[in-house]
Amino acid sequence: DWSSDVCSSDLDTFAIRYNRAHSSAVEFKTEIDSEYTAHEQRACMQTNERNSWTLEFEKSPVTFESMRSFFIAQKGKFRAFNYQWLKTNIAGKPAGGNDLWYIVRFDTDKLDFKIDQLGYKTFTVPIVQVMSGE
Secondary structure, rough: OOOOOOOOOOEEEEEOOEEEEEEEEEEEEEEEEOOOOOEEEEEEEEOOEEEEEEEEEEHHHHHHHHHHHHHHHHHOOOEEEEOOOOEEEOOOOEEEOOOEEEEEEEOOOOOOOEOOOHOOOEEEEEEEEOOOOO
């Protein structure tokens, strides 16, 4: 398991409150080889699961600028950072997380958003757990 109760001190920490982790996924990688034999051969390409999330924001211009600056500092999906999957959202309601820390990176190089009234913005950001060796 690549999660922990403590974040890595040598990485930036994602500290911007989001509305919710819109979706979450667990992924494994399996290689299937049936080209050279009549029997299908399967190999597990990773021992541990890989988690991913889509974080949803509806934030003020100030919070968006924090997110924009953090995204730029990470250079999109180039640099990993610490992320805590929160049990509760901004309003203190259950959000489905486990409060554990994960080493993740953005799963996009483009921060795309919609500008609403009064400069408020809505956007989602996909993040993915960094596996050993990435």
